[in-house]
Amino acid sequence: MNTPEKAAPKRTGEWPLFEVFIRGQHGLSHRHVGSLHAPDAEMAIKNARDVYTRRNEGVSIWVVEAEAIHASAPGEKEALYDPSNDKVYRHPTFFDVPEEVGHM
Amino acid sequence: MYAQMIQSTGKGVKSLDEMDPTERAFQERIDAGGKIEPKDWMPAGYRKNLIRQIGQHAHSEIIGQLPEGNWITRAPTLERKAILLAKVQDEAGHGLYLYCAAETLGITRDEMFEALNEGRMKYSSIFNYPTLTWADMGAVGWLVDGAAIMNQVPLQRTSYGPYARAMVRICKEESFHQRQGFDIMMKMCAGSEAQKRMAQDALNRFWYPSLMMFGPSDAESVHSAQSMAWKIKMNTNDELRQKFVDQTVPQAEYLGLTVPDETIKWNDEKGGYDFAEPDWTEFYDVLAGNGPCNHDRLETRKQAWDDGAWVREGMLAHAAKKRTAKVAAE
Ligand SMILES: [Fe+2]
Ligand SMILES: [Fe+2]
Numbered sequence: 001m002n003t004p005e006k007a008a009p010k011r012t013g014e015w016p017l018f019e020v021f022i023r024g025q026h027g028l029s030h031r032h033v034g035s036l037h038a039p040d041a042e043m044a045i046k047n048a049r050d051v052y053t054r055r056n057e058g059v060s061i062w063v064v065e066a067e068a069i070h071a072s073a074p075g076e077k078e079a080l081y082d083p084s085n086d087k088v089y090r091h092p093t094f095f096d097v098p099e100e101v102g103h104m
Numbered sequence: 105m106y107a108q109m110i111q112s113t114g115k116g117v118k119s120l121d122e123m124d125p126t127e128r129a130f131q132e133r134i135d136a137g138g139k140i141e142p143k144d145w146m147p148a149g150y151r152k153n154l155i156r157q158i159g160q161h162a163h164s165e166i167i168g169q170l171p172e173g174n175w176i177t178r179a180p181t182l183e184r185k186a187i188l189l190a191k192v193q194d195e196a197g198h199g200l201y202l203y204c205a206a207e208t209l210g211i212t213r214d215e216m217f218e219a220l221n222e223g224r225m226k227y228s229s230i231f232n233y234p235t236l237t238w239a240d241m242g243a244v245g246w247l248v249d250g251a252a253i254m255n256q257v258p259l260q261r262t263s264y265g266p267y268a269r270a271m272v273r274i275c276k277e278e279s280f281h282q283r284q285g286f287d288i289m290m291k292m293c294a295g296s297e298a299q300k301r302m303a304q305d306a307l308n309r310f311w312y313p314s315l316m317m318f319g320p321s322d323a324e325s326v327h328s329a330q331s332m333a334w335k336i337k338m339n340t341n342d343e344l345r346q347k348f349v350d351q352t353v354p355q356a357e358y359l360g361l362t363v364p365d366e367t368i369k370w371n372d373e374k375g376g377y378d379f380a381e382p383d384w385t386e387f388y389d390v391l392a393g394n395g396p397c398n399h400d401r402l403e404t405r406k407q408a409w410d411d412g413a414w415v416r417e418g419m420l421a422h423a424a425k426k427r428t429a430k431v432a433a434e
Binding site for chain 2: 013014015017033034035036037039040043050051054055071073074
C-alpha cells in the first residue's frame with residue numbers, strides 16, 4: 001500500500017487521499033492500482049475512472065480513504081511470515097507420487 | 105531529462121563497510137534487485153533525493169501539457185484534435201501518478217504545487233521552448249516524448265517501489281505519444297513544400313533542446329554516482345543521449361529531414377553516431393529561468409491554480425455538508 005510511513009501532516013484545504021482498486025476484464029480480484037485525491041468517495045470514483053481506466057483497464061472500481069487502511073508493519077516480517085517457511089508439506093511438491101499412479 | 109541536475113548529498117558513495125548494519129541491509133537489498141517500499145527504513149538522503157526527482161518529474165508532466173495544450177484548439181482536423189487532447193490528458197495522468205508516488209515519501213501534493221509555483225522546485229528545461237507551428241506538435245511527440253521514453257523505460261526497474269510502478273503505467277501510455285508525433289511528421293513531410301519546410305524548421309528548433317533533456321555529461325558527478333548506487337538513476341546522461349541520437353537519426357532520414365548538426369557521422373568503431381554537444385550555457389540559462397517561455401509557463405500554472413481555488417474549496421465544503429446530512433439522518 002502506498003500509505004506513507006509518517007503521513008505528511010494534512011494541511012487545511014487539501015483533498016483527502018484515496019487508494020484505488022480496479023477489477024480488470026477477466027474476473028480477477030480488484031487490484032491496487034494507485035491513489036488520488038478527491039473531496040469525497042463519489043468524486044474519487046469519478047476521478048479514478050479518468051486517471052486509471054482511460055484504456056479499458058477495468059470494469060469495477062473500489063476507492064478507500066488511505067487513512068482507513070491498516071497495514072502490517074515491515075518490522076513484523078519475520079513474526080508474520082517465517083512460520084510458514086518450515087511447513088513445506090503445505091505444498092503439493094512435498095509429496096512424491098509414483099509414476100504408475102498417473103496425474104494427481 | 106524530466107528530472108535534471110538532481111543533487112545528492114555530494115559526499116560520494118559510501119562503501120558497504122562504512123555503513124551501519126541498517127544502511128548496509130538497505131543497500132544490499134537494492135544491490136540484489138529488491139524494492140524499497142514506503143514504510144521501509146531508508147537513508148534520509150535517499151528520501152530527499154527521491155522527493156526532488158519524482159517531484160520534478162511530476163512537475164514536468166504537468167507543465168509539459170502547456171506547449172501542446174496551446175495547439176488543441178488549432179489542430180488541423182477533428183481527428184488530430186481528439187488525438188492531441190488524449191495525449192495531453194495522459195500527461196495530466198502521468199503527473200498524478202508521480203505526485204502520488206512522491207507523497208508516499210512524506211510530502212503532500214499541495215506542498216509540491218506550492219514549491220513549483222514559487223520556483224523552489226524545477227521542471228524540465230524542454231518545456232520552456234515555444235511551440236510555434238503545428239509541425240511542433242509532431243516534433244514534440246517524436247523527439248521530446250521519444251527522449252522521455254529513453255529515460256523512463258529503465259526507470260521501471262528503479263529501487264523505489266511506488267516510483268517503479270508509476271513508471272510501468274507511464275511507459276505503457278508513452279509509445280502512443282511518440283507515434284502520434286512521428287505520424288504528424290510523416291504527414292507534413294509527404295505534403296507540400298511549405299509543409300516540409302515547417303517540419304524541417306520544427307526539427308531545427310527542437311533538436312538541441314531535446315539533447316539537453318538528458319542533462320550535461322555526468323560521468324564524473326558524485327551526485328549521479330550516488331543516485332546510481334541507489335538505483336534511482338539507471339544510466340548516465342551520455343549513455344541515454346547516445347541511444348537517443350542513434351535511434352533518431354535514421355528516423356529523420358526516413359522523413360527526408362536533415363538533423364541540424366553538420367558534424368554528425370556514423371562511427372563504426374563505437375557502433376553509434378558522433379554528434380555535436382548542445383550549447384550548455386543555454387541549458388543553464390534556461391534552468392535559471394531565462395528561457396523563452398519560463399515566465400509564461402509558470403504564470404499560466406499559477407493562474408490555473410489560483411483560478412481553481414474556488415472549485416477545490418467548494419467541493420470540500422459540499423463533501424462536508426453531505427457528511428453532516430448523513431450523520432443527521434442516521
Ligand atoms: Fe508523460
Ligand atoms: Fe508523453
